[in-house]
Amino acid sequence: MKRFWILSIAAVVALSVVVAADLTKLEAQMTGSRVTIDGTSTVHDWTVQGGIIGGVLELDSKFIADPTKAQPGKVDAKVQATIPVRTIKEVHGRKSMDDIMHEAMKQKVQPKIEYRLTELTLKETPKSAEGPFNFDSKGELAVAGVTNKVAFPVTMTRVDKTKMKTSGTTSVKMTSFGIQPPSPKIALGFISTGDDVKITFEWMTAAPETK
Amino acid sequence: MNNLPESQPNAFASDMTRRGFVKTSSFAAAMSMLGGIPLVAQQEKNETPAASGSTVKCAVIGCNIWGREILNMLARLPKAEVIAVCDRYEASLRRAKEAAPKAEGYADYTKVLENKDVQAVLIATPSHQHKEIVLAALKAGKHVYCEAPLANTIEDARAIARAARDSAKSYFQAGLLLRSDPQRKFLLPFVRSGATGHNVKTRGQWHRKMSWRRSSPLPEREKELNWRLRKEDSTGLIGEIGIQQIDAMHWFLNKRPVSVTGFGGILSWQDGRNVEDTAQVVFQYEDGTSFNYEASLATSFDSEYEILYGTDAAIMLRGNKAWLFKEADSPLLGWEVYARKDQFFKETGIALVADASKADAAKSAKDGKDDDGGDPPLRHALDSFLANTELISNAIEDFVSTFNATDMKALTEYLAGIQKSKLPAATYMDGFESTVTCIKANEAVAKKQTIKFEKEWFEI
Numbered sequence: 120m121k122r123f124w125i126l127s128i129a130a131v132v133a134l135s136v137v138v139a140a141d142l143t144k145l146e147a148q149m150t151g152s153r154v155t156i157d158g159t160s161t162v163h164d165w166t167v168q169g170g171i172i173g174g175v176l177e178l179d180s181k182f183i184a185d186p187t188k189a190q191p192g193k194v195d196a197k198v199q200a201t202i203p204v205r206t207i208k209e210v211h212g213r214k215s216m217d218d219i220m221h222e223a224m225k226q227k228v229q230p231k232i233e234y235r236l237t238e239l240t241l242k243e244t245p246k247s248a249e250g251p252f253n254f255d256s257k258g259e260l261a262v263a264g265v266t267n268k269v270a271f272p273v274t275m276t277r278v279d280k281t282k283m284k285t286s287g288t289t290s291v292k293m294t295s296f297g298i299q300p301p302s303p304k305i306a307l308g309f310i311s312t313g314d315d316v317k318i319t320f321e322w323m324t325a326a327p328e329t330k
Numbered sequence: 331m332n333n334l335p336e337s338q339p340n341a342f343a344s345d346m347t348r349r350g351f352v353k354t355s356s357f358a359a360a361m362s363m364l365g366g367i368p369l370v371a372q373q374e375k376n377e378t379p380a381a382s383g384s385t386v387k388c389a390v391i392g393c394n395i396w397g398r399e400i401l402n403m404l405a406r407l408p409k410a411e412v413i414a415v416c417d418r419y420e421a422s423l424r425r426a427k428e429a430a431p432k433a434e435g436y437a438d439y440t441k442v443l444e445n446k447d448v449q450a451v452l453i454a455t456p457s458h459q460h461k462e463i464v465l466a467a468l469k470a471g472k473h474v475y476c477e478a479p480l481a482n483t484i485e486d487a488r489a490i491a492r493a494a495r496d497s498a499k500s501y502f503q504a505g506l507l508l509r510s511d512p513q514r515k516f517l518l519p520f521v522r523s524g525a526t527g528h529n530v531k532t533r534g535q536w537h538r539k540m541s542w543r544r545s546s547p548l549p550e551r552e553k554e555l556n557w558r559l560r561k562e563d564s565t566g567l568i569g570e571i572g573i574q575q576i577d578a579m580h581w582f583l584n585k586r587p588v589s590v591t592g593f594g595g596i597l598s599w600q601d602g603r604n605v606e607d608t609a610q611v612v613f614q615y616e617d618g619t620s621f622n623y624e625a626s627l628a629t630s631f632d633s634e635y636e637i638l639y640g641t642d643a644a645i646m647l648r649g650n651k652a653w654l655f656k657e658a659d660s661p662l663l664g665w666e667v668y669a670r671k672d673q674f675f676k677e678t679g680i681a682l683v684a685d686a687s688k689a690d691a692a693k694s695a696k697d698g699k700d701d702d703g704g705d706p707p708l709r710h711a712l713d714s715f716l717a718n719t720e721l722i723s724n725a726i727e728d729f730v731s732t733f734n735a736t737d738m739k740a741l742t743e744y745l746a747g748i749q750k751s752k753l754p755a756a757t758y759m760d761g762f763e764s765t766v767t768c769i770k771a772n773e774a775v776a777k778k779q780t781i782k783f784e785k786e787w788f789e790i
Contacts, residue, residue, distance in 0.1 A: 149740035173732035203728035212750030
């Protein structure tokens with residue numbers, strides 16, 4: 120009886136270790152990623168963009184091997200992503216706005232925005248091996264020295280044999296990260312920036328070899 | 331230099347024949363740009379400066395008069411940290427260290443380039459010595475500011491342009507100062523919008539009575555100092571001085587000449603030099619218009635200016651000030667009613683000021699005060715150089731630290747994507763094209779001939 124229990128516990132542990140360890144690592148690519156932040160102000164809406172998202176995406180190898188067989192539910196995954204604050208720039212090249220934004224985001228305190236995934240849940244069985252794969256994500260986002268829990272849907276799509284594109288969008292309030300919406304002085308008074316911003320991202324990752 | 335009489339708004343109003351306010355797309359654009367939207371030139375002065383506290387570590391190579399001018403200007407810019415000064419001549423180096431007390435002195439520029447802390451070099455040596463230093467600096471991975479003209483031969487200028495093109499990780503800026511001037515940048519869309527009608531001719535001049543000869547107790551040093559007066563080394567008044575205004579006009583006109591005719595001679599300073607002290611060039615364009623540029627060391631009258639003559643108005647530019655002179659039959663621009671006017675003999679010039687809100691214009695009209703004209707062009711050019719160097723430097727640092735690797739193709743692609751965030755400045759192509767233009771114009775002066783521009787000369 121005891122041996123049975125020991126064996127079964129050992130089997131469960133072994134199985135879970137095997138399951139947990141078999142993640143395929145996909146590294147951030149140097150091109151193909153983009154983060155866009157849309158916001159408002161009393162004068163005009165604004166958009167800033169960055170072309171660098173670094174880090175690693177690790178995804179259950181079984182899922183990658185045959186996504187069409189995956190059942191809705193939790194998927195083994197890890198994400199560690201970084202965006203250097205300085206790489207986010209106003210889309211029309213307004214450098215003065217970049218300087219104000221980077222200071223508001225406390226670039227010197229925390230030079231890189233960090234994201235860590237805590238849970239990934241597949242919403243429905245993918246129809247094609249290429250995707251799209253629709254998930255709900257939960258994670259932690261750290262900006263300007265403040266970490267907040269964030270949750271938003273993400274979609275993954277295979278891009279050729281090795282690459283995976285992850286995209287998603289979410290809204291946050293600047294003040295929730297301790298960021299004071301900037302009110303820069305202009306010739307005729309002040310501009311007041313809105314607290315709500317929409318973050319949209321596309322993240323290109325790739326496995327080191329063909330699967 | 332410019333002694334302007336009190337403005338007389340009432341005299342102006344009665345002189346003009348008003349045909350009513352014609353709203354063509356170009357005038358609407360010009361009006362909205364000047365009347366409604368807070369303009370960038372003054373706006374950036376009022377915004378809180380980014381308290382980044384970071385500096386660009388610079389070296390100035392070539393520390394005679396102009397190099398020291400650059401040092402004095404850098405000393406006023408918080409973003410600049412001059413850590414090295416270099417000159418082969420001891421007295422120049424000594425004076426340079428007075429202008430930059432914290433900098434280390436070097437007699438050999440190669441040692442400056444070996445200093446890993448130096449991020450950017452500003453090269454203000456005689457023009458014919460630029461190439462060797464620029465190429466070495468770019469090879470050493472430094473960001474480069476190279477004075478204009480880039481070189482005294484087309485081959486050397488091309489070598490510089492090619493090296494700048496091929497050094498994706500270095501920021502290169504040519505010393506064409508007006509390309510960074512906010513007042514000029516503000517006027518560019520105004521001119522291009524057709525507010526002056528279409529251009530029929532252009533004129534520019536630079537007059538200053540001076541010998542251009544430098545002296546030294548040492549004969550060898552004196553020979554070295556007077557490279558400008560020798561044909562073998564110098565591109566003359568047109569290349570060394572005229573290039574700034576000639577480039578500025580070609581930038582505004584958005585065209586390059588098809589031919590240039592030169593006139594000139596040694597009319598006043600017959601002291602053994604073989605470079606003309608008075609030169610006139612006429613640039614001709616495909617559309618039949620021409621640009622007449624004159625420079626002289628023999629007369630000071632009326633100093634420096636450029637005038638763009640259009641069918642609806644002429645614009646006169648003196649440094650960073652500008653005036654609009656309208657034709658009697660050109661449409662009324664709504665904003666001009668409130669603008670300050672200055673009298674020039676029989677002509678009434680409407681002052682074009684970057685941040686002229688109605689309130690400002692009315693105030694200055696009442697006071698009759700001449701505005702301060704803003705900072706010198708060198709300051710804006712150096713501001714741009716430092717900001718852009720930092721932009722490129724930071725971008726490379728962020729890219730490399732994020733990916734722990736450098737894929738040159740990916741990095742070049744990334745840097746190309748952030749070019750629009752740069753502050754305005756002369757690129758290597760701007761520097762190269764204007765250098766070639768002025769080298770040939772100077773040649774036309776020497777030969778007293780017309781030279782037709784060949785396309786190949788402008789290719790790198």
